Amino acid sequence: MDDLDTLEREACARIADAADLAALEVLRVEYLGKQGSVSALMKTLGAMAPEERQAQAPRIQSLRQSVSVALETRKAAMEKAELEQRLASETLDLTLPAPEMPKGSVHPVSQVMDELAEIFADMGFAVATGPEIEDDWHNFTALNMPESHPARAMHDTFYFPDAAPEGGRILLRTHTSPVQVRTMMSQGAPVRIIAPGRVYRSDSDATHTPMFHQVEGLVIDRGIHLGHLKWTLETFLKAFFEREDIVLRLRPSYFPFTEPSVEVDVGFAIEGGRRVLGGSGDAPGHGWMELLGSGMVNRRVIEMSGLDPDEWQGFAFGVGVDRLAMLKYGMDDLRAFFDGDVRWLRHYGFSPFDQPTLSAGVGARA
Ligand code: PHE
16 A cells, blocks of 8 residues: 555656656656556556455556546646747737738730730720620621621531521621621721620630630721721731831731731741741741731621711721730640649739830839
8 A cells, every 4th residue: 555655656746846748758658658667556456366456456546547647737737838938938020021822823815915905005996895695797797798608607606506586696706806896886986996805716726726815906987098007017016026126018818808808927037946026027037927817897897887988997907816925925835825724824924913015015013
């Protein structure tokens, strides 16, 4: 009995004196560990005669209980003291900058659309929009593409199964040109707009995606001619590519909604294996790259849009926004634009604070 009392008193005193958690752990092993002295006493119970065990067991169990309570109490006290000490010594400085939060970035297509809007705004163009779900009258008929036109084929265009209320078919617009018609009809003349937005074609490979972006340009006024078109495109492309030596070549072409129609090429040089825009495409080592379609608005389109073609003339152009982004920022696979891969976006995305302007270029800070 006395031995057990001594053991208990001594154990509790040593536990109360333990300097730190490590010392406490040493004591726990010494008493309660597999080879510990209290554990050894527990084991002796097994070898005792039943009456003796009955007499001894409560005493030994209570010894074990008080040692483990002493250990836990001391441990809790140490942890509390440590916390109090930390609270007393550490202070929270509310003036320190907060940890940085992950920031989103502007998608290159949105960035280029912003650049286009800025550049054209400086030239007096407003931004117009139209529906992505169009009817075939606005998308085709009013643009002088009759029923038999090949662009209306099922394999080129996404049609909705049900007919429109007026009998025409409903489809995903194949270009931004219907916004020309809608704008002339809703606001009359004169018109000076760009219309950026999504368009859809049944097409898919490295350079074509079923959804892509275009920007339409339309000017309707009195006495507008091809010279105005050429100057506008030249001014826009110089500002967009941030180069003064942009040279354009206008090539005769055909679109049902423009007459005459011109395909616009831009001169480039090969530098370090890459195409770099600038200079005449006819210079040695240079070439011409097709950039956009344009022309003088066909008088039938002006008429179908409710204006008198003898009084109002104008030009229109349409250009792929994704293609402009690829050329300007050296991105080589169109499909990556729409994969939503954050690594690509982190690499090519723009800061939300970059505000493009005609004079300062893309990196201007808001
Ligand atoms: N809508 C034509 C296209 O998608 C481009 C274009 C627009 C051509 C305006 C001439 C005038 O290819």
